[in-house]
Amino acid sequence: MTSNDTILQVKEVEVRYGVALALSRFSLSVGRGRVLALLGPNGAGKSTVARTVSGLIHARSGSITFDGQDITRKRPDDIRRRGLLHLPEGRGVFTGLTVSENLRMAAATLPRAERNAAIDKGYGIFPVLGQRRRQLAGTLSGGEQQIVSLARTLILDPKLLIADEMSLGLAPLMVDAVFEGLAKARDAGVAIVLIEQFVHRALAFADDCVVVSRGQSVWSGPAKDAKDEVLRRYLGSAAA
Secondary structure: OOHHHEEEEEEEEEEEEOOEEEEEEEEEEEEOOOEEEEEOOOOOOHHHHHHHHOOOOOOOEEEEEEOOEEOOOOOHHHHHHOOEEEEOOOOOOOOOOEHHHHHHHHHOOOOHHHHHHHHHHHHHHOHHHHHOOOOEHHHOOHHHHHHHHHHHHHOOOOOEEEEEOOOOOOOHHHHHHHHHHHHHHHHOOOEEEEEOOOHHHHHHHOOEEEEEEOOEEEEEEEHHHOOHHHHHHHHHHHHO
């Protein structure tokens, strides 16, 4: 993969929480418009990768390049403006606001002339939100709240989306809806880093895969080559 084909490059990154080593010489690359499944057992460092790339924590060493620019020590708001958006585990919605107000708050970061079209885009991606637009987000089901969170992100036309355990705790139909939304983003050319508990579903959706263990990248390659023996070796029962 050449530099022109790469939207995100993480090289030899080290991250510590106090004296505890969270990531050690960690590297990965994400191609433009491609989906990378970031897999590993609980506590392996997957969410630390997401937080480091999005600027929520800073690496002690190594480098992170996004869309050709060094973002290693940039602030989260700066990284977000560049088009790298992070959906952390949990539902990032304002529960005391309606669905419509949640989308309007997200669109407020766009030029005024683009805001209404962006909100309409959210309803187009997820028609169920149009039916719920006047409903308080806090009264929605967990899956519907996750869809609001995803819609708030996709209406901003990100270049790269980090989706961290978006299906966690959701009913199967809501998991399907989340993956359908991610598929629409992928089809629109958005690169995705997918951290996902449903390993085989993630691999079926992804182009590439990186397996994390104890803060290190221990396997990487095309998702189709992450065969059962690879998953058993590094993920154990999590691959079931």
